Amino acid sequence: MEKLLEVAGLKKYFPIRKGSLFSRETKYVRAVDDVSFDIHKGEVLGLVGESGSGKTTTGRLLVRLLKATEGDIVFEGKDTQAMTDAQFRPLRRDMQFIFQDPYSSLNPRLTVAHAIAEPIRLHGVATGKEVEERVGDLMNTVGLNPRMASRYPHEFSGGQRQRIGIARALALNPKLIIADEPVSALDVSIQAQVLNLLHRLRDEFGLSYLFIAHDLNVVQHLCERIAVMYLGKLVEVADRESLYAEPLHPYTQALTSAIPVPNPRAKRDRVLLKGEIPSPVNPPSGCHFHPRCQFATEQCRQVVPTLKKVNATRSVACHLY
Amino acid sequence: MTGTPSLNVVNLKTHFFIREGVVRAVDGVSFSVDQGEVLGIVGESGCGKSITARSILRLVPNPPGRTVDGRIEFEGKDLLELSESEMRKVRGNRISMIFQDPMTYLNPTMKVGDQITEVLRLHLDMNETQARARTLELFRDVNIPEPEGRLDNYPHEFSGGMRQRVMIAMALACEPGLLIADEPTTALDVTVQAQILDLLRRIRDDLNSAIILITHDLGVVAEICDKVVVMYAGQVVEQANVYDLFDEPKHPYTRGLLDSLPTPEHRVDQLKPIPGQPPDLLRIPKGCNFAPRCAYCMQKCIDEEPPFREVAPGHMSRCWLDSVTQTAVAAAE
Ligand SMILES: Nc1ncnc2c1ncn2[C@@H]1O[C@H](COP(=O)(O)OP(=O)(O)OP(=O)(O)O)[C@@H](O)[C@H]1O
Numbered sequence: 001m002e003k004l005l006e007v008a009g010l011k012k013y014f015p016i017r018k019g020s021l022f023s024r025e026t027k028y029v030r031a032v033d034d035v036s037f038d039i040h041k042g043e044v045l046g047l048v049g050e051s052g053s054g055k056t057t058t059g060r061l062l063v064r065l066l067k068a069t070e071g072d073i074v075f076e077g078k079d080t081q082a083m084t085d086a087q088f089r090p091l092r093r094d095m096q097f098i099f100q101d102p103y104s105s106l107n108p109r110l111t112v113a114h115a116i117a118e119p120i121r122l123h124g125v126a127t128g129k130e131v132e133e134r135v136g137d138l139m140n141t142v143g144l145n146p147r148m149a150s151r152y153p154h155e156f157s158g159g160q161r162q163r164i165g166i167a168r169a170l171a172l173n174p175k176l177i178i179a180d181e182p183v184s185a186l187d188v189s190i191q192a193q194v195l196n197l198l199h200r201l202r203d204e205f206g207l208s209y210l211f212i213a214h215d216l217n218v219v220q221h222l223c224e225r226i227a228v229m230y231l232g233k234l235v236e237v238a239d240r241e242s243l244y245a246e247p248l249h250p251y252t253q254a255l256t257s258a259i260p261v262p263n264p265r266a267k268r269d270r271v272l273l274k275g276e277i278p279s280p281v282n283p284p285s286g287c288h289f290h291p292r293c294q295f296a297t298e299q300c301r302q303v304v305p306t307l308k309k310v311n312a313t314r315s316v317a318c319h320l321y
Numbered sequence: 322m323t324g325t326p327s328l329n330v331v332n333l334k335t336h337f338f339i340r341e342g343v344v345r346a347v348d349g350v351s352f353s354v355d356q357g358e359v360l361g362i363v364g365e366s367g368c369g370k371s372i373t374a375r376s377i378l379r380l381v382p383n384p385p386g387r388t389v390d391g392r393i394e395f396e397g398k399d400l401l402e403l404s405e406s407e408m409r410k411v412r413g414n415r416i417s418m419i420f421q422d423p424m425t426y427l428n429p430t431m432k433v434g435d436q437i438t439e440v441l442r443l444h445l446d447m448n449e450t451q452a453r454a455r456t457l458e459l460f461r462d463v464n465i466p467e468p469e470g471r472l473d474n475y476p477h478e479f480s481g482g483m484r485q486r487v488m489i490a491m492a493l494a495c496e497p498g499l500l501i502a503d504e505p506t507t508a509l510d511v512t513v514q515a516q517i518l519d520l521l522r523r524i525r526d527d528l529n530s531a532i533i534l535i536t537h538d539l540g541v542v543a544e545i546c547d548k549v550v551v552m553y554a555g556q557v558v559e560q561a562n563v564y565d566l567f568d569e570p571k572h573p574y575t576r577g578l579l580d581s582l583p584t585p586e587h588r589v590d591q592l593k594p595i596p597g598q599p600p601d602l603l604r605i606p607k608g609c610n611f612a613p614r615c616a617y618c619m620q621k622c623i624d625e626e627p628p629f630r631e632v633a634p635g636h637m638s639r640c641w642l643d644s645v646t647q648t649a650v651a652a653a654e
């Protein structure tokens with residue numbers, strides 16, 4: 001399969017000033033710390049991990065809502081990091097971002113038609129009557145009745161609002177959609193509507209997704225490959241089947257064992273994690289996971305493990321392998 | 322011991338009287354929970370789960386809300402009959418509540434340790450030293466790492482998961498007979514969620530408390546609940562023990578919820594969302610509240626409200642379907 005996006009050595013360090021005004025010591029939140037992965041054409045890559053592990057930051061870096069501290073982001077063979085903002089502008093059409101919160105991500109004063117037409121007008125892809133037609137088509141695509149075009153966001157349910165957000169993201173015929181927790185705020189029955197829609201759009205338009213989520217049941221449903229993040233680093237990347245059947249990284253093991261299974265008879269062999277996720281300002285030495293890992297050795301305390309391929313479809317960053 | 326009732330809610334009605342009319346947020350809800358039992362309340366956003374919980378503690382904002390009917394029997398008393406000062410002794414003492422967003426309920430300007438010692442001194446008449454020692458014990462119970470150093474932290478110095486544990490420690494301070502947890506893990510990661518659920522299980526087993534767990538996550542329900550109440554548009558539409566509910570859901574709404582879940586089995590096929598939306602609680606339809614979205618809807622469902630009745634031993638459902646099938650079966654025999 002052809003590569004759509006190649007990310008290598010991506011870093012984002014947020015500066016924070018700690019201590020007194022005079023110490024002038026700048027510390028950094030290492031939100032994304034040397035992350036590499038690819039997304040193929042038509043592929044859905046899931047990105048999971050604990051809260052604060054750097055998932056959203058990674059997504060924002062890809063679409064340049066944030067500037068990377070270091071690293072390469074190559075889209076369709078073009079190195080985007082070398083581009084000026086003006087050079088990057090056409091690529092913004094190809095990469096769209098869907099936000100988590102369908103309630104706050106829409107302007108309450110814009111009708112649905114306006115909201116969806118906005119990116120079309122902004123990028124000058126259509127004018128006049130064409131815009132209206134395009135809006136109607138997009139509404140149909142996401143399962144909203146075009147007759148509702150003149151309504152305002154507050155007149156829609158959460159799932160419908162999320163679909164308006166998706167219609168906006170589709171307006172410019174993107175190739176890659178970065179969806180940041182797009183169904184987390186929704187009820188299961190509405191969540192199912194949106195997941196089905198994302199699924200269908202991929203089949204119809206050959207879209208690729210980076211699907212950020214913390215619900216591993218949802219990720220398993222939609223994504224064929226999954227990357228697991230912990231404290232700014234990828235600890236495991238694997239195809240869906242092997243990740244759930246046999247998670248390799250001890251953090252992935254804890255994560256998959258913690259998934260609530262909607263079956264009261266399911267056997268649960270839970271790996272309960274001790275302690276809290278450490279601070280990304282002062283990450284632990286060696287393997288970032290070692291203070292919480294039941295298998296940690298001296299090597300883990302000292303040497304940072306790198307993401308190594310263990311077979312054709314999976315890689316893991318852990319000294320056990 | 323299970324089998325001893327802790328709370329018995331009968332025909333609870335809490336309505337909001339607003340300019341546009343009457344919002345029937347809780348409209349005839351009945352259920353009971355025993356000591357040492359975890360009852361799950363599930364249902365779509367806005368169906369009345371939180372207002373049910375708040376009604377039990379008499380914390381519904383009035384105006385515009387008012388509990389207009391029903392009984393809430395707890396430890397031999399009807400809570401709706403108590404005076405406000407009697408009720409204050411029940412709250413935070415015999416019945417505790419934990420909320421989805423701990424930040425709203427923790428005082429940001431007060432050290433977390435002090436917030437708990439205050440509760441202990443108020444309800445249990447402890448002196449400062451006793452209260453502090455007990456607080457430390459509670460912090461250990463809820464697995465707060467390095468508890469000694471943590472007592473003097475402020476809430477913002479804690480992560481979401483730790484704040485939730487502080488809330489739980491506070492809720493446990495007086496060893497309540499009933500703990501109501503409203504979406505206690507919705508804002509948390511699965512790994513932190515697993516720790517919190519483990520904690521709730523220990524509370525049930527060690528203190529023999531009754532627990533009401535409000536959630537919209539059916540995975541969480543399957544994980545920890547003994548009994549489940551499914552709410553739809555202000556009413557209980559189904560109630561059963563957790564095995565019967567997942568094995569043989571009776572009400573079409575419950576079936577719809579289960580079919581919407583992304584599970585490994587559902588992956589290859591498409592998910593089956595419930596069509597449509599819940600009714601506006603200002604304009605509840607005449608017959609069955611679920612009728613407009615129900616795949617099995619019959620004329621009778623539109624005309625008449627179905628009764629809440631036992632459709633299998635210990636399994637209650639509010640739907641015409643079972644009675645119709647049963648009548649049809651009976652007629653055929
Ligand atoms: N603008 C910023 N300045 C400083 N720190 C930041 C900034 N944005 C994010 N961070 C920090 O970077 C880390 C990663 O944050 P990010 O939002 O990417 O995590 P996440 O994996 O998306 O978490 P969640 O699941 O909670 O959404 C966190 O520690 C966060 O506090």
Ligand SMILES: Nc1ncnc2c1ncn2[C@@H]1O[C@H](COP(=O)(O)OP(=O)(O)OP(=O)(O)O)[C@@H](O)[C@H]1O
Nearest residue numbers: 337344346365366367368369370371372373385602
């Ligand atoms: N102050 C109020 N005035 C009018 N209506 C209200 C008020 N508070 C709540 N309601 C209505 O009561 C209904 C029940 O609300 P409740 O908070 O119990 O829902 P819920 O089941 O807890 O939902 P969620 O899962 O979103 O927390 C809702 O439809 C809500 O709109």
Ligand code: SF4
Nearest residue numbers: 609612615622640641
């Ligand atoms: S009563 Fe009728 S409409 Fe209501 S859930 Fe049962 S079958 Fe569906």
Ligand SMILES: [Mg+2]
Nearest residue numbers: 055056057180
């Ligand atoms: Mg995020």
Ligand SMILES: [Mg+2]
Nearest residue numbers: 370371372503
């Ligand atoms: Mg609620």
